[in-house]
Amino acid sequence: MPATMTRSARPLRVLYAASEAWPLIKTGGLGDVAHALPNALHTLGADLRLVLPAYREVLRQVEDLQILGWLDLGDGSEARIVQAWHPAFEMPLWLVDIGELFDREGNPYVDPDGHDWPDNPQRFTRFSRAVALLGVDTLETGWRPDIVHANDWQTGPVAAFLHEMPQAPRSLYTIHNIAYDGQFDHATFEALHLPARWWSIDGAEFHGRFSPMKAGLMFSDRINTVSPTYAREIQTPEHGYGYAGILQHLRHKLSGILNGIDTRVWDPANDPHIAANYDCDSDLEEVRHLNRKALLEALGAEPQAAAARAPVIGFVGRLVHQKGIDLLIEAIPKLVRQTTVRFAIVGSGERRYQARLEQLRQRLPARVFCYIGYSEPLAHQLEAGADIFAMPSRYEPCGLNQLYSLRYGTPPVVRRTGGLADTVEHASPRALADGSATGFVFDAPTAPALAQALRQALRTRQDPVLWRQLQCAGMQRPLGWEQSARRYLELYRTILQDKRP
Numbered sequence: 001m002p003a004t005m006t007r008s009a010r011p012l013r014v015l016y017a018a019s020e021a022w023p024l025i026k027t028g029g030l031g032d033v034a035h036a037l038p039n040a041l042h043t044l045g046a047d048l049r050l051v052l053p054a055y056r057e058v059l060r061q062v063e064d065l066q067i068l069g070w071l072d073l074g075d076g077s078e079a080r081i082v083q084a085w086h087p088a089f090e091m092p093l094w095l096v097d098i099g100e101l102f103d104r105e106g107n108p109y110v111d112p113d114g115h116d117w118p119d120n121p122q123r124f125t126r127f128s129r130a131v132a133l134l135g136v137d138t139l140e141t142g143w144r145p146d147i148v149h150a151n152d153w154q155t156g157p158v159a160a161f162l163h164e165m166p167q168a169p170r171s172l173y174t175i176h177n178i179a180y181d182g183q184f185d186h187a188t189f190e191a192l193h194l195p196a197r198w199w200s201i202d203g204a205e206f207h208g209r210f211s212p213m214k215a216g217l218m219f220s221d222r223i224n225t226v227s228p229t230y231a232r233e234i235q236t237p238e239h240g241y242g243y244a245g246i247l248q249h250l251r252h253k254l255s256g257i258l259n260g261i262d263t264r265v266w267d268p269a270n271d272p273h274i275a276a277n278y279d280c281d282s283d284l285e286e287v288r289h290l291n292r293k294a295l296l297e298a299l300g301a302e303p304q305a306a307a308a309r310a311p312v313i314g315f316v317g318r319l320v321h322q323k324g325i326d327l328l329i330e331a332i333p334k335l336v337r338q339t340t341v342r343f344a345i346v347g348s349g350e351r352r353y354q355a356r357l358e359q360l361r362q363r364l365p366a367r368v369f370c371y372i373g374y375s376e377p378l379a380h381q382l383e384a385g386a387d388i389f390a391m392p393s394r395y396e397p398c399g400l401n402q403l404y405s406l407r408y409g410t411p412p413v414v415r416r417t418g419g420l421a422d423t424v425e426h427a428s429p430r431a432l433a434d435g436s437a438t439g440f441v442f443d444a445p446t447a448p449a450l451a452q453a454l455r456q457a458l459r460t461r462q463d464p465v466l467w468r469q470l471q472c473a474g475m476q477r478p479l480g481w482e483q484s485a486r487r488y489l490e491l492y493r494t495i496l497q498d499k500r501p
């Protein structure tokens, strides 16, 4: 029986729930995954519905809206469920429409000042309850999933709600980042009318607070995370953010599956955002020159300065402690004194890092180019225009930017952690000799260790033959979703065969 078929020989049905999905709404890698993985599962024959909150931004972009009905959320509120389509998705979208919670401008999690929306507990517990009700086909649409697949704390309570329902479908919970757990206090828990028995050590109570993340961990049939190394790391105090003990206890149902990337969206041969398209057979030196020039001009450099051949080290990402942006900021002045290198940085996040980058840019205008903000086109231009990609994350569940860098022939310099350790092959003398090297990996989460790895990358780049080999090794790696999507199908099938607890 093919992996996508259930016993009754119909396609496996998956209700995939997430709080963001590119291109409708995205703040980070979860958005990329919630777009590409459901599509990859569809290609493999699964029958899916992707369920999202009906944010204003999402409603604005979807087509063919059809009301499926109204769900009673059991706490005096209701959710309208809208089915819709969008060309980027191969399956219908189910949108949980609760106007007072989701019909607002801006970021799905934080207000314009960067603080969590104060009603996030209401927003995401109600969303989770709606997902669970759709999981048992409360609206009698005739479509009932075999598996409900939830992601991160925003949908952590889904499995807990399913646990309350007779003959619920089975569940998988994917941790994309254990450090963001969405916890709230007891008064909020009571105000939300959640089942009192959830408030226990075997439930979702976590050090005197309610943890949606813990709800997902405790009540799901299986848990996975987005790389094998991160699956091990979160069982240690250093990376477990308080959940190490729980995860050790639950390790029988925990596994790691690497993320893939959408190789159609991230394809240097067809990328509409970049100045010069290319593949591994191109004159990489020359196309890089054109793309580097376009990138630096887009970041405000004068054309003559942008046309210089000095290498560029790039960074794209959230400006937060996790990403080690402070290590890069610390390493820049010394590297600027020692080499001709320039830096291109695209990111948004904590004010303190934004301010330090702005200072660096003012102090070193010929060497540091930044865009503080979120820009999809610039992210693509940076992957194609930088010579080396820096990703000094303190921890990284999987990481997508290093994968985009590999695909764009921009060797990544990464710290040996999580998915970075699992996806980048360090340029040791041996790996360079046998052609398996794809980037540079360093260990200590310090600026000197990062600077040393960046200097090694710059030295290696001086040998054009070796550098091209390194670039092509990354570009030719199979980075798409197919293999990992198959692993998800296998995991779903395992769950269906597991005995109910």
Ligand code: ADP
Residues within 6 Å of the ligand: 027, 028, 029, 030, 032, 316, 317, 318, 346, 347, 348, 373, 374, 375, 376, 379, 398, 399, 400, 401, 402
């Ligand atoms: P995380 O999910 O932890 O932020 P990932 O590497 O998995 O890290 O994914 C980050 C995604 O968000 C990538 O697609 C990256 O290009 C994108 N991204 C992050 N910051 C920005 C930004 N300022 N502008 C454009 N894209 C960004």
Ligand code: GLC
Residues within 6 Å of the ligand: 028, 029, 030, 033, 176, 177, 226, 259, 396, 397, 398, 399, 400, 419
């Ligand atoms: C999280 C992680 C990142 C991962 C992404 C998608 O945001 O920080 O490492 O790639 O989720 O799974």
